[in-house]
Amino acid sequence: MATIFERVRDVVVSQLKVSPDEVTPTSSLTDDLRADSLDIVDLTIAIEEAFVDDASFEIRDEDAENIRTVQDIIDFLAAQGIA
Amino acid sequence: MTRALITGVGAITPIGLTAHDFWTNLTAGVSGVTKITRFDTSDMSVSIAAEVNDFDPGAYMDPKDARRMGRFAQFAVAAARMAADDAGLVLTDDERPRAASSIATGSGGAIETMDEMEVLLKRGPSRVSPFYIPIMAPNMGACQVSMNLGLRGPALASVAACASGLYSFIEAKALIDAGLADVVLAGGTEAALHRLPIAALANMRALSRRNDEPERASRPFDLNRDGFVFGEGAVVVVVESEGRARARNARVYAELAGGALTCDAYHITAPREDGTGAEAAMTGALAAAGMSLTDIDYVVAHGTGTPLNDATETLAIKLAFGDHARKLAISSPKSMIGHLLGAAGAVGGLAAIFAVHHDLVPPTINLETPDPACDLDYTPGKARKMVVRAATANGFGFGGQNGCVVFRKYQP
DSSP: OOOHHHHHHHHHHHHHTOOGGGOOTTOBTTTTTOOOHHHHHHHHHHHHHHTTTTOOOOOOHHHHHTOOBHHHHHHHHHHTTOO | OOOEEEEEEEEEBTTBSSHHHHHHHHHTTOOOOEEOOSSOOTTOSOOEEBOOOSOOGGGTSOHHHHHTSOHHHHHHHHHHHHHHHHHTOOOOTTTGGGEEEEEEESSSSHHHHHHHHHHHHHHOGGGSOTTHHHHHOTTHHHHHHHHHHTOOSOEEOOOBTBTHHHHHHHHHHHHHHTTSOSEEEEEEEEOOOSHHHHHHHHHTTOBOOOTTOHHHHOOTTBTTOOOBOBBOEEEEEEEEEHHHHHHTTOOOOEEEEEEEEEEOOSOSSSOOTTOHHHHHHHHHHHHHHTOOGGGOOEEEOOOOOOHHHHHHHHHHHHHHHGGGGGGOEEEOTHHHHOBOGGGHHHHHHHHHHHHHHHTEEOOBTTOOSBBTTBOSOOOBSSOEEOOOSEEEEEEEETTTEEEEEEEEOOOO
């Protein structure tokens, strides 16, 4: 069973077209993984889709504003009871 | 007035993923029409098309950039990069403001519109991609080419249905004539292969239903033609001012001598029956090029394979060329690659460019039973080696859009 980090990493790799090696918990989405604001919206939608079977949640705009690193996504998911 | 020269070619087509492979197969009479593999056609009256298969956008551009493009824009960028490489085009920063793109399309990101509509209906508005608008917008073929190659002059995107590709060449020449650009990446792109357009065109009775014989379905000028075959792909060429091309000693395929555009102002889909709209485009193109009709050796027909187009086009060629019509070699690339819609005019242009360059006329395949209403020389079955001093490319679109462009051998 893949860990939450691994599942988040796979979504990040697929959406941002980065190498899996580049993605660490501390990776900054904009600075390290070269995402722009549209990418981050796109990524949040993909995260919602990827974890839709784990819990019912929505990443609102105000939540998205606080997502800057891969760990921020993992923390957000943990707050929804996904860990 | 400076002259406009073709110095590079690129193409993504159902019969070749480079311009040169396309030409090799086109002149060998290879059909790119197959059963549709992209989606289920079990409930459809038409189940054949000319698909581009094995296209990997990552081979031509950053995969992340490719994710932000519709398939039509991916085709355009791929073809434009190949054309720029073929031309050996190197732009300095000073030159970029005078480098332009002119990339036509019939429908822009039609596939993506239909797919995203499904997301909206099935999963709700919160799941709709933030990239949808810049993926779908029809100007994005041109803008993505400009972004990718650093062209900072005008980025034009003609929308003229199935004549679109020819508009792009005419606009490119206009930019060069007006001294507004020295280099223009010009062409057309289309990627709309989806259930909705196939269903609509089938219901319009515009598409061939020869589903059991895909390779024989597209049969322009044949008595038993029953419609066109839907296709996808892109052609982009480098149009360069004579001054710039000569200064760098560029290889020249042909000169873009001139072109003309007219509108039938008549009917949403049917051509003007007397052929005068198409005739005016052909005579206008010759006038714009300062050429007489006997200068033309080859006509790349629009030649869709619909009963109406081919008869009307034949009439229009006779009206435009008079007695010379019977001396012309004519052929339709659509017999092999189907109808690339917004890219079809650019495909015709490329066929004209190569014919002039190689002195070789590609055939019209599947022309087996002559139609009394189509009684000119359509180069049936086999390519013909002959001197091609100049060639015209025709394109006609729904709405009564008519375009004709003339390419000739470049004489310094």
